[in-house]
Amino acid sequence: MSIKVVLVDDHKIVRQGVRAYLQTLADIQVIAEADSGAAALAAIEQYAPDVVLMDLEMPGELDGIAATRRIRKQRPETQVIVVTSHHQDEYIFPAVRAGAISYLLKDVEPDELANAIRKAARGEAVLDSRVASRIIQELQGIRKDEVNPFTELSEREFEVLRLIAAGKSNAEIAETLVLGESTIKTHISNILKKLHLDDRTQAAVYAWREGIVRRGK
Secondary structure, rough: OOOOEEEEOHHHHHHHHHHHOOOOOOOOEEEEEEOOOOHHHHHHHHHHOOEEEEOOOOOOOOOHHHHHHHHHHHHHEEEEEEEEEEOHHHHHHHHHHHHOOOOEEOOOOHHHHHHHHHHHHOOOOOHHHHHHHHHHHHHHHOOOOOOOOHOOOOOOHHHHHHHOOOOHHHHHHHHOOOHHHHHHHHHHHHHHHOOOOOOOOHHHHHHOOOOOOOOOO
C-alpha cells in the first residue's frame, strides 16, 4: 500500500516540482496540496494522509510551526516532515517541539526526501546534518554560557512572550489565552528569570531581536 502524502508550501512551483518527482515512485502517492496552514488542516481532515511535507513560512495566521502543532493534535497518526530553507534555532527548536518528526532543508536530494517520507511513515526521524549538529550542541550544553529561549521557555511562556512583544497588557494577554491575570504575572516572572531580563520592555526587545516574533507574523 502506498504512503499518502500532502504537500504544504505557499510556492506553487515548489509543490509542482516535488509532486512531479514523487509521482515517479510506486510506493508514495501525493493525495493533496495546500498553500497555507489553514488549507493544510483542511486537507488533513479530508484526506487523512500518512505524511505531510511542511514549509514553515506561509501566509495567514497559521505558519508551518503552528500548523504542525495543530496537525499533531488533530491527527497524531499523521507524521510531519519540515522542508524549509531555514536552519536557525528560531525555526528548528519550535518545529521539533511542535511535533515534526523530521527536519530537512530545501537543498535535500530527491532520493533523500523520498527515504525520509518512507521513514516517517514508519515513525523514524531524519534530520539534515546542519540541524542535527545544532540539536546535539544544545543537548551537550556546548553553548552553556548563552541562554537559548527556544529550549528554556515552555510553550505557554513562548505564547506570553510573543504577546508581550505585540504590546499586549497583562489583562489582554489573559483574555487572549483564557487565563487569570495572576497566572500571566507568574509566567512573565518566570520568563524574565529564565532569560535574565529586568522588565517586560527588555523582554519585548529580546523577542524581536532573537526572532521569537518576526515581521509580518
